[in-house]
Amino acid sequence: MYRVFIKRLIDLVLALCGLIVLSPVFIILCIWIKLDSKGSVLFKQKRVGINKTHFNILKFRTMYIDTPKDIPTHLLKDPDQFITRAGKFLRKSSLDELPQIINIIKGDMSIIGPRPALWNQDDLVDQREKYHANNVRPGLTGWAQINGRDELEIPIKAKLDGEYVKHISFLFDLKCFLQTITSVLKSDGVVEGGTGSMKEDKKV
Template structure:
């Protein structure tokens, strides 16, 4: 049933967003050199790799690591990329991944292929059995601000408590976070360290 819903909703939005995708694509091309879409191998269900889609927000040649691992991520982000990241519009191409079955709407965010520690932590607690999501419990509780241990804790909590009601709770919180542009790193590691110190427990 969930797969059927994913197909219908993702297809609806993909068709509806054709004009928006076109406008964003044109601005990206005018703003900086490189492709419109950024593709990357991510870890999916059962630790199988899949091709992950986003609108490109960084310059060509940026190290292929998670944003929070860049010493000065701000210098790699393009001018329009800052807008896309703050509004989370860069994530829209993942509707393609949802339509293909690589992802779902609610679930743990797919780790990069080279985030080995996060992969190991998630596998140890069984999170790898879930289909990765466009948004998830960790996303609405810190997003880029979280270290691997904290991400895994939130993902494990979701695994043990997931339900339709919980999914709607995450969805509503996601909308709220996106509107407030919260939890996005674009200037280095300081905010991660600050958030780590402030966060001491996982709450439902």
């Protein structure tokens, strides 16, 4: 019951409330991004959704418009050169993810779930398949996010996503949500230009 109906209802209610309450923040960030560099305010990118379908994830643009497309930041050579001044703050604070509230309202995403892989991240998608982690809506945040984020190697990230899928419940989602707030305030696990630095024996 929770997985099918209640979780989606909670997502919809919280996302709509969040969009209303955070609308002044949206406006301020949109103005800053537009003044900081050329290009659109929002950035769209094809990601893997529930049951390996594709959707366009929304983010505030944090990179210059000539940045190579569809390449994870950690695979870019010297990624700092592509990140705008506003983008550095947005990525560090995770505010660049706010437009995904719209993805949640549309039903592309959930508040809590595995972070959506890029459409061409076959290694991560394949690893998640072993744990049935492709069979749920991807999330704005999730169990892997609060246990290492960018520092996690792909097999460990997929395993954590599998643990989430296995134990989905209201209390587990609440735990992920509350710990996300702490992680964001500390900027835990944010690594530009590198990933997989956290080995399994360091996992919390």
